[in-house]
Amino acid sequence: MSELPNDPSNSAPVEATQELTELLADIASTVPLARTALAGATDLKRLEEVRVEFLGKKSKLSDFSTRMGALSKEEKPVAGKILNARKGEITALFKQRQDELEARELEQRLVRESVDITLPGLRTIRGNRHPVALVAQQVTEIFTSMGFRLESGPEIETEWFNFDALNMTDDHPARDMQDTLYTERGHVLRTHTSPTQIRSMLKLGAPLAVITTGRVYRNDSDATHSPMFHQMEGLLVDENISVGHLKGTLTTFLKALFGENVKVRLRPSFFPFTEPSIEVDVWNEQRKGWMEVLGSGMVHPNVLRNGGVDPEKYTGFAFGLGLDRLAMVKYGIPDLRLLFENDLRFLRQFA
Numbered sequence: 001m002s003e004l005p006n007d008p009s010n011s012a013p014v015e016a017t018q019e020l021t022e023l024l025a026d027i028a029s030t031v032p033l034a035r036t037a038l039a040g041a042t043d044l045k046r047l048e049e050v051r052v053e054f055l056g057k058k059s060k061l062s063d064f065s066t067r068m069g070a071l072s073k074e075e076k077p078v079a080g081k082i083l084n085a086r087k088g089e090i091t092a093l094f095k096q097r098q099d100e101l102e103a104r105e106l107e108q109r110l111v112r113e114s115v116d117i118t119l120p121g122l123r124t125i126r127g128n129r130h131p132v133a134l135v136a137q138q139v140t141e142i143f144t145s146m147g148f149r150l151e152s153g154p155e156i157e158t159e160w161f162n163f164d165a166l167n168m169t170d171d172h173p174a175r176d177m178q179d180t181l182y183t184e185r186g187h188v189l190r191t192h193t194s195p196t197q198i199r200s201m202l203k204l205g206a207p208l209a210v211i212t213t214g215r216v217y218r219n220d221s222d223a224t225h226s227p228m229f230h231q232m233e234g235l236l237v238d239e240n241i242s243v244g245h246l247k248g249t250l251t252t253f254l255k256a257l258f259g260e261n262v263k264v265r266l267r268p269s270f271f272p273f274t275e276p277s278i279e280v281d282v283w284n285e286q287r288k289g290w291m292e293v294l295g296s297g298m299v300h301p302n303v304l305r306n307g308g309v310d311p312e313k314y315t316g317f318a319f320g321l322g323l324d325r326l327a328m329v330k331y332g333i334p335d336l337r338l339l340f341e342n343d344l345r346f347l348r349q350f351a
């Protein structure tokens, strides 16, 4: 029989059984073990493993509680007090280590995540509009500000809308296989935006003032022709509309687009859908020559009729222009193909 170890919580010496002696020895030896294990835990993950090992539900300390069950009524509170004291001690050691490791990890994270505010920023590359989109937008704004309404039509068009309704007879050269891209069963890739004249009249009736921008297709390719290009179409129908209205509208438009000093030339021409027909040229400084930018004329009575408009009551004027050519003249672009190659060195110049 030996005396109890001199624990402060235990003032009165008691005769101890062997079970109690062994249990107390085991409890006492746990503290240095925990101390070593805690010191060896160098991160929070390992620390948690140590906590489970010493303080968890199936830990050494809970094992001691089980062993206490075998002690006598007198010994139980003695062992319990000591066990609690040790448990408190290990818990305090654990807390201390936890604080240390948390502080260390925070410090490391701050170093790792620190931002060097003296580094130059990362620029986001901003896109910009394509030159054709730029002129399409400008042209649209000019005409809508004059009261024209924006309409659209399909790119796969029937031969009737693309040709017949526009007074283009079966033998018209534009219908030739070489120029027109045919699809199926009387359909073509529209060769111009003029079919929207008919569609707009059928949809809205007279009087009306409409514009359209969009893609058109022809079997043609060189420095000034692309198989896909862009046009804008305009149509105004009302009572007592004359060539004077046409001239005034188009001159106003070209001045708004190119500036007051733009050099404009009107020439008599021929289109099946207009009578009389007028072609409009703009001086191209880059190429030192006149460049045709616009076809126009007074709407042919057959065209009005095909649009369901009475040519006895109404007259009108129409115009169509190549947006690609307009962009070339406006921005001094030497080759049409530059517009379709998507070379960013070229396109970025329009930012």
Ligand code: DAH
Pocket: 191, 192, 193, 194, 233, 234, 271, 273, 274, 294, 295, 296, 297, 318, 319, 320, 321
């Ligand atoms: N559609 C014609 C073409 O593609 C352009 C044109 C000429 C349109 C005269 C018109 C017009 O509206 O009146 O060449």
